[in-house]
Amino acid sequence: SFQRDDQMASKFRSASKYRHVLxxxxxxxxxxxxxxxxxxxxxxxSAAASxxxxxxxxxxxxxxxxxxxxxxxxxNYNELPTIFASSTNITDxxxxxxxxSLLATATEDVTVKLWKIADKTKENQSNAAVTLSGHKKxxxxxxxxxxxGNVLATGSSDKSVKIWDVxxxxxxxxxxxxxxxxxxSMSWNYNGSLLATSSKDKKIRIIDPRAKAAVQTGAGxxxxxxxxxxxxxxxxxxxxxxxxxxxxxxxxxWDPSDLSKPLKMTTVDSSTGVLDILYDVDTSxxxxxxxxxxxxxxxxxxxxxxxxxxxIQSSEAQKSTAMLPKKACDLMNTEVVRLFKLTANSxxxxxxxxxRKSKFEFQEDLFPPTxxxxxxLTADAWLGGENKxxxxxxxxxxxxxxxxxxxxxxxxxxxxxxxxxxxxxxxxSQATTSYSPAVPSAAPLPYxxxxxxxxxxYVPREIKSVQVIRSSKYRHIQGKxxxxxxxxxxxxxxxxxxxxxxxxxxxxxxxxxxxxxGRVGVVPLTQTGRRNDVLCxxxxxxxxxxxxxxxxxxxLATVTESAALQxxxxxxxxxxxxxxxxxxALKGHSRRVTTVDFHPTANNIVxxxxxxxxxxxxxxxxxxxxxxxEGFDDSxxxxxxxxxxxxxxxxxxxKFMRIVDPRAKSIQQKVEAHDGAKGFKATWMGxxxxxxxxxxxxxxxxxxxxxxxxxxxAGRVSEVSIDQGAGLLTPYYDAxxxxxxxxxxxxxxxxxYEINDEAPFIHYLTEHxxxxxANGITLLPKxxxxxxxxxxxxxxxxxxxxxxxxxxxxxxTRPEFFQDDIYCPTKDVHHPAVEASEWFSGKDAAxxxxxxxxxxxxxxxxxxxxxxxxxxxxxxxxxxxxxxxDKDKFLDGFFQTMSKDHGEEDGQVLKQDLMExxxxxxxxx
Numbered sequence: 057s058f059q060r061d062d063q064m065a066s067k068f069r070s071a072s073k074y075r076h077v078l079x080x081x082x083x084x085x086x087x088x089x090x091x092x093x094x095x096x097x098x099x100x101x102s103a104a105a106s107x108x109x110x111x112x113x114x115x116x117x118x119x120x121x122x123x124x125x126x127x128x129x130x131x132n133y134n135e136l137p138t139i140f141a142s143s144t145n146i147t148d149x150x151x152x153x154x155x156x157s158l159l160a161t162a163t164e165d166v167t168v169k170l171w172k173i174a175d176k177t178k179e180n181q182s183n184a185a186v187t188l189s190g191h192k193k194x195x196x197x198x199x200x201x202x203x204x205g206n207v208l209a210t211g212s213s214d215k216s217v218k219i220w221d222v223x224x225x226x227x228x229x230x231x232x233x234x235x236x237x238x239x240x241s242m243s244w245n246y247n248g249s250l251l252a253t254s255s256k257d258k259k260i261r262i263i264d265p266r267a268k269a270a271v272q273t274g275a276g277x278x279x280x281x282x283x284x285x286x287x288x289x290x291x292x293x294x295x296x297x298x299x300x301x302x303x304x305x306x307x308x309x310w311d312p313s314d315l316s317k318p319l320k321m322t323t324v325d326s327s328t329g330v331l332d333i334l335y336d337v338d339t340s341x342x343x344x345x346x347x348x349x350x351x352x353x354x355x356x357x358x359x360x361x362x363x364x365x366x367x368i369q370s371s372e373a374q375k376s377t378a379m380l381p382k383k384a385c386d387l388m389n390t391e392v393v394r395l396f397k398l399t400a401n402s403x404x405x406x407x408x409x410x411x412r413k414s415k416f417e418f419q420e421d422l423f424p425p426t427x428x429x430x431x432x433l434t435a436d437a438w439l440g441g442e443n444k445x446x447x448x449x450x451x452x453x454x455x456x457x458x459x460x461x462x463x464x465x466x467x468x469x470x471x472x473x474x475x476x477x478x479x480x481x482x483x484x485s486q487a488t489t490s491y492s493p494a495v496p497s498a499a500p501l502p503y504x505x506x507x508x509x510x511x512x513x514y515v516p517r518e519i520k521s522v523q524v525i526r527s528s529k530y531r532h533i534q535g536k537x538x539x540x541x542x543x544x545x546x547x548x549x550x551x552x553x554x555x556x557x558x559x560x561x562x563x564x565x566x567x568x569x570x571x572x573x574g575r576v577g578v579v580p581l582t583q584t585g586r587r588n589d590v591l592c593x594x595x596x597x598x599x600x601x602x603x604x605x606x607x608x609x610x611x612l613a614t615v616t617e618s619a620a621l622q623x624x625x626x627x628x629x630x631x632x633x634x635x636x637x638x639x640x641a642l643k644g645h646s647r648r649v650t651t652v653d654f655h656p657t658a659n660n661i662v663x664x665x666x667x668x669x670x671x672x673x674x675x676x677x678x679x680x681x682x683x684x685x686e687g688f689d690d691s692x693x694x695x696x697x698x699x700x701x702x703x704x705x706x707x708x709x710x711k712f713m714r715i716v717d718p719r720a721k722s723i724q725q726k727v728e729a730h731d732g733a734k735g736f737k738a739t740w741m742g743x744x745x746x747x748x749x750x751x752x753x754x755x756x757x758x759x760x761x762x763x764x765x766x767x768x769x770a771g772r773v774s775e776v777s778i779d780q781g782a783g784l785l786t787p788y789y790d791a792x793x794x795x796x797x798x799x800x801x802x803x804x805x806x807x808x809y810e811i812n813d814e815a816p817f818i819h820y821l822t823e824h825x826x827x828x829x830a831n832g833i834t835l836l837p838k839x840x841x842x843x844x845x846x847x848x849x850x851x852x853x854x855x856x857x858x859x860x861x862x863x864x865x866x867x868x869t870r871p872e873f874f875q876d877d878i879y880c881p882t883k884d885v886h887h888p889a890v891e892a893s894e895w896f897s898g899k900d901a902a903x904x905x906x907x908x909x910x911x912x913x914x915x916x917x918x919x920x921x922x923x924x925x926x927x928x929x930x931x932x933x934x935x936x937x938x939x940x941x942d943k944d945k946f947l948d949g950f951f952q953t954m955s956k957d958h959g960e961e962d963g964q965v966l967k968q969d970l971m972e973x974x975x976x977x978x979x980x981x
Contacts, residue, residue, distance in 0.1 A: 079366065082404065082405040088110065089402045094115055101149060104149035105380050108124070108175065111139075112376075114138070119140055121138055126829060147195060148162040154205050154429050155429075170188070175783070190227050196213055198242075212239065217265070234268075235261070245312070253285065254284065258278060261315075273315060274317075284332055292312070293357070296333075297344065311360075331346045338382060338392070347374065418453050426451060428448060528810055529877070530810055533822055534865055535824030549569065556834070562581070564579060564626055566602055574598050575634075578590075583630075592631075598616060605660075619646060621641070640676065652664050653697075655697065657895075665695065685716060687723050711730060712727065733752070734751065746762060751785075775818075785799065794812060796808070805825035829855065843874060843913070847864065849863075870922065877916060882908060
């Protein structure tokens with residue numbers, strides 16, 4: 057720890073809620089391993105983090121690997137999505153504070169490049185979205201503006217700082233002649249009106265960029281090695297690290313209005329690596345991470361001083377360190393900060409949590425309003441002289457208790473309308489943030505962050521607790537996977553753009569398989585364990601989707617890039633060899649076919665959608681196209697039939713949901729569903745006139761919406777935010793129990809909601825989580841469920857090269873009886889309700905039903921009433937004990953025991969009885 061003269065005084069500071077913060081390295085299974093990180097000897101920053109990605113510089117010069125935050129554990133290094141930024145070394149990396157997918161890279165070839173990263177991408181990139189050229193020598197540092205969107209500062213070895221509008225790709229300002237040597241580090245103040253820099257000329261400066269002048273200059277650290285500088289929020293202090301002339305590492309605090317001398321400068325140690333500074337504005341926690349160090353030093357900043365907190369100890373030497381945005385922290389586990397240590401071959405998460413007695417409730421006091429992902433200013437407004445504090449939002453956990461959501465939509469008032477050339481502008485007037493909750497809540501909340509009495513200025517708002525249906529019989533659904541020996545392992549899953557990555561019948565499941573020619577592996581469900589001989593059907597060109605007939609477990613339909621619909625009849629015991637010739641191939645679409653679905657009630661009817669913006673219905677028994685539907689303005693992402701199979705709902709990339717009557721060849725209703733730029737999917741809710749959709753809102757949050765067909769144009773009936781995941785979700789609705797399962801590619805869990813007529817209509821139940829993210833998941837027919845184990849659904853989950861079976865059940869106290877309250881008659885998947893010719897002629901029929909009750913099980917409704925005996929009758933036990941207790945016997949027994957212990961027996965004369973005592977007359981008064 058630091059050697060300070062005022063250590064004793066620091067013990068008497070007011071207690072802080074973060075003084076017991078606990079830092080821990082994650083378990084190895086939660087690391088990001090199997091990397092080959094940069095081996096550059098320069099003092100460069102080699103890691104950056106957003107709420108979606110960790111970007112790290114690789115050993116090959118100019119390459120940056122992108123690590124999905126949600127995908128942990130072992131990985132194939134050669135399959136990492138990689139940015140090829142340059143042929144020279146990466147010198148700095150930075151993510152935009154307002155766009156988790158916008159990454160800036162600086163390299164030794166004097167250019168700065170901006171990269172737009174697609175969600176969950178697995179593709180390499182070599183063409184930058186924007187390239188910024190203007191510096192004459194190597195660019196050493198990057199700093200995004202904290203309040204103005206698309207404003208980036210760059211510092212270079214040419215002794216200049218440039219300010220850029222990255223959206224327009226143009227230089228806004230060039231600060232020349234201010235620095236005497238290379239710029240080592242830069243940091244904006246709280247509202248972005250001033251910029252602090254440290255330089256190789258051993259000076260630190262406070263610069264007003266719009267005035268193109270240094271308003272304060274002071275002597276920094278005297279050592280020759282690189283220094284670092286960090287503005288500590290709105291506290292009126294700056295922190296620096298560097299080296300003394302004796303090569304000791306130093307830490308200093310400065311008043312930006314007077315750089316003539318530091319408020320405090322102290323020696324840290326004698327190590328040789330540059331000390332990076334990381335600071336969390338919300339908690340005032342400060343971290344010093346030295347290059348080549350194993351540990352991370354932790355401090356709390358208050359009253360223009362720092363106090364030691366327990367350091368992180370590790371044998372893994374770090375090359376760089378990055379901080380995860382607060383919005384992606386694990387709120388329900390009181391995680392207030394998460395850092396990422398970049399080592400020689402891994403990225404190691406380091407979590408900082410505040411111990412609390414209970415984590416069942418959101419600890420709001422630990423999470424004050426934080427900077428939002430919405431910029432307070434445009435680049436032009438800032439350049440014109442306007443200043444604003446960051447927009448603040450209150451974080452709260454979603455119903456998954458894992459991710460975050462912005463509880464309020466903020467606005468920010470202007471703190472200054474003109475540029476000030478004095479350091480006092482760093483102490484901007486406090487912003488009044490007006491919150492506009494999406495649901496009714498308290499009045500607008502004033503909040504002031506920064507200086508001394510922040511907790512008194514902040515008036516906490518009551519956070520609405522997660523609403524659950526406590527009376528629901530499905531609240532405690534449990535999911536259970538299988539043992540490794542019962543999984544389907546060693547599968548060679550191929551890369552695929554399939555709409556469906558795995559599908560199953562009661563006998564087989566299919567997955568895209570490695571190899572050319574659109575190979576689809578067909579695996580019998582009875583053949584578990586390690587697979588070395590998976591046989592395939594070969595479609596001839598890339599297979600884009602597949603589906604099994606609900607009435608024939610052996611009938612598989614595939615659609616391909618070559619616009620073909622193919623039908624395959626799988627032998628009863630599975631394939632005996634790879635098959636290239638389908639039993640039937642139907643042509644009609646003019647472009648690739650993207651989705652295929654069997655009709656739910658009519659036999660031998662298939663519906664397909666294509667890039668030619670048509671949907672077609674086929675009678676596969678006749679081998680003919682029967683209906684062609686037009687009017688789809690973009691690709692169809694999903695199709696779901698109603699209960700009788702007379703209409704279907706389609707979800708398209710154009711954001712519109714359509715209700716289609718295929719036999720009338722008309723679109724009955726059309727409405728825009730989700731606001732987000734990404735796609736969505738829809739499912740019909742059984743025999744109800746309601747539809748569920750999952751997609752993205754305009755804040756890029758994944759959301760679940762409920763729609764009423766009787767008044768579709770009135771908008772959604774209800775909406776819940778799910779999380780901030782990037783993958784497109786798929787809903788699976790169980791009409792028997794009214795529960796919808798929601799999951800997507802890359803997710804580690806399956807979330808469950810109950811839909812009923814009680815407001816707010818969509819009720820969060822629970823989530824089944826696993827350590828391994830899913831590539832795909834499919835639901836088996838209800839008839840596969842073991843009702844003796846109260847199973848309500850059985851799934852197959854594809855992860856890398858393994859397929860696992862997950863069984864969901866409802867815990868019951870009397871499982872020996874058939875639980876007829878959760879097992880209503882279910883759809884008969886053996887027999888269609890109508891034939892294809894009847895349906896095309898206009899006949900509709902509800903699905904046939906079957907009873908899942910085994911003949912030897914008694915329904916719970918007819919079971920004898922359970923006689924529940926009291927586990928413990930206190931009064932009866934006390935009466936019994938009082939009758940058994942005899943006081944006289946107890947005392948006699950006690951006396952006899954004591955007598956024996958002292959060698960006494962009944963009638964024995966004791967020595968003191970033979971002694972002559974004093975006569976009564978001898979006693980004097």
